[in-house]
Amino acid sequence: MSHTTHSIDQKKLARFRRLDTAHISAIESLSRTYPFLRDRMEVHMPYHRAKSAFQGSTIWVWPKFDKRPVGFLIFMEDFPPCIWYPDRQEGMTFRWVLPPLFCEKGPIVCLANLLPSESVLQIEDLLIDQGKPIWSTLTFSKRWEKLSELWNRIPTEQPLLAFTPRIVTPICLEDWPHHYDFAIYWIIQPDHAGQSRWFWKDVVTVHESLSYVAPQLKRNTEVMSTLCAYCSPYTKMVLPDIYSLQSQEGGNLGLASISTLDLSQSLRSHFSSSSPSQGIPVEVSWNDSFKKYQIVKILPTDTPITTQSFFHHIQSSA
Numbered sequence: 001m002s003h004t005t006h007s008i009d010q011k012k013l014a015r016f017r018r019l020d021t022a023h024i025s026a027i028e029s030l031s032r033t034y035p036f037l038r039d040r041m042e043v044h045m046p047y048h049r050a051k052s053a054f055q056g057s058t059i060w061v062w063p064k065f066d067k068r069p070v071g072f073l074i075f076m077e078d079f080p081p082c083i084w085y086p087d088r089q090e091g092m093t094f095r096w097v098l099p100p101l102f103c104e105k106g107p108i109v110c111l112a113n114l115l116p117s118e119s120v121l122q123i124e125d126l127l128i129d130q131g132k133p134i135w136s137t138l139t140f141s142k143r144w145e146k147l148s149e150l151w152n153r154i155p156t157e158q159p160l161l162a163f164t165p166r167i168v169t170p171i172c173l174e175d176w177p178h179h180y181d182f183a184i185y186w187i188i189q190p191d192h193a194g195q196s197r198w199f200w201k202d203v204v205t206v207h208e209s210l211s212y213v214a215p216q217l218k219r220n221t222e223v224m225s226t227l228c229a230y231c232s233p234y235t236k237m238v239l240p241d242i243y244s245l246q247s248q249e250g251g252n253l254g255l256a257s258i259s260t261l262d263l264s265q266s267l268r269s270h271f272s273s274s275s276p277s278q279g280i281p282v283e284v285s286w287n288d289s290f291k292k293y294q295i296v297k298i299l300p301t302d303t304p305i306t307t308q309s310f311f312h313h314i315q316s317s318a
Contacts, residue, residue, distance in 0.1 A: 017093045023079050027091075030076070030107060034133050036194070037086075041111060041127075042070050045188060045198035058191035060140060060170035062124070063184055063261050064199050066113045073112035073123060077103040083114055083121070095160035099153055106131015110147065114163065124168045124187070125197075126150060136194040144170060178241055179264060183257045183290045228299060228306045229253055232279030233271055241268055245284060245293055247308040257287050257294040266298060281305060286313050 019027075031037040071085045075098070084091035102108075109128040114121050126147040127135040134143055151167050158165065170189065171179055182202040189197040229245040234255060241264055245253035258264045270280060281303040287294040293313070 017080075019082055019084070019091050019093060023082065023093070026076060026079060027072075027074060027084055030074070030109070031086075034109075034128060036133065036136055037072070037109070037127070039196065041125075041196055042187070042199055043196050045200040058141070059173055060189045060191065061173065061176050062168050062170055062187050062189075063179075063181075064113075064187045065118075065122075065184070065260075066115055067185065068113075070111050070113055070124065072127075073110040073121070075103050075108040077107075083112060096165075097155050097158055097160065099155070102153070103130070108150065119163045121163050121165045122168055123147065123151070123165065125189075139191045139193055140170075140189050141191050178268065179261065180241060181258050181264065183287075183292075184259075226306075227284050227293075227310060228281050228303050229256075229284045229293065229311075230279045230305050231256060231267070231282040231295065243267065243295070245282075246279075246305075247311055248305040249308050251308040251311075253284075253311055254292050256282075256284070257290050257292045259287075259294055263295060263297070267295075270298070 069085065069087045071083045071091070073081070073083050075081050080093040081096040081098070082091050082093040107128055108126075108130060110123050111125040111127065112121055112123045125135070125140065126143045127133070129146050129150065134146060138146070147167055154165075185199050185201045187197055188200055229247065231243050231245055234242040234244040241258075243256040243258075245256050247253060258267070280301060281299040283296040283299055284293040285296055286292075293311070
C-alpha cells in the first residue's frame, strides 16, 4: 500500500512542479526583452468609467471566475510550459504534449487563469506569438484569431495534464444580456492594441432581490439536505437569463443566483426550446454572500417542489 501511494504522489509531483532558478531567470529575461510584460494587464474599472467604455468602440466580455490576477502562460524553448504569476513571483510547470519545434521561432506568451475548483486552465489572450509582440500591434479580435490558430496546432489528447485546457469564448456587447449575472466579476476587453483589460462587478444597480432579505440575517441550520424550487424566466425585466424561484405553494423566493456559465447556458438552452411559462425543478442553496438562493443544478421534471416553510431565509425576512 505504501509503495502504491508513493508512486501516485510521484505522478502528482511530476504534473505540477515549481519553477527552478534557471526557469525563473529565463522569465525575467523575457520581461526585459518585452517590457510590456511588466505592466498590469488587468485593472479594476471604476463605476464612473463604465458608461464611457460601453459607449465607445467594440468591447468583448467574459466571466472572471478566479478573483486572483491573471497569469502568464509561457512556452519557451528548452523549458517546460508554465503559468507564472508576476504579482506573486511564483508559478508551476505542466507536462504538456506539444508539436515538434513549437517554440523554435521564439517564445509564446498567453494570458490564462487556472481554475482549481473546476480543474480548468482558461486561456484568454495571446500576447507574444513566436517571438512577435502582437499585444502591442494587433487588436484583441485579431489576437484571438491568432490564439485560435495556435490552439488548433496543439494536440487535444493530453493524458499527462491534471486539468482541462480551453480557450475563452469572448462575448460581444450585444449578446452580453443573454449571459449577464450581476453576482460575478466580468472581464471587459476593449478591441484595441496595447490596452489593458478591466475587471468589473455590478455593485451599484439596485436589484429587486434586495427586497426579499432582512437587513440582519443569521445563518440557521438547514432542516433539509436538499431544497427544490420551481424555476421560471423572470419577465418583468428586459435582461434575459434572469429567473425567479417559487416554493410548492407558489410563494416567491426571489431571483435566482447562477454560479457558473455552464449552468447559465443549460438554463437558457432549456427555456429557449420550451414555453417560457413552463418552469423546471432546480436544487437551490442559500448564498449568504449575495443574500439569495443560488441554483445548484437542474433536477428531473418529476422532482417534488419543497414547501414554503422550509425556505427559512425567506421566512425570516417576512
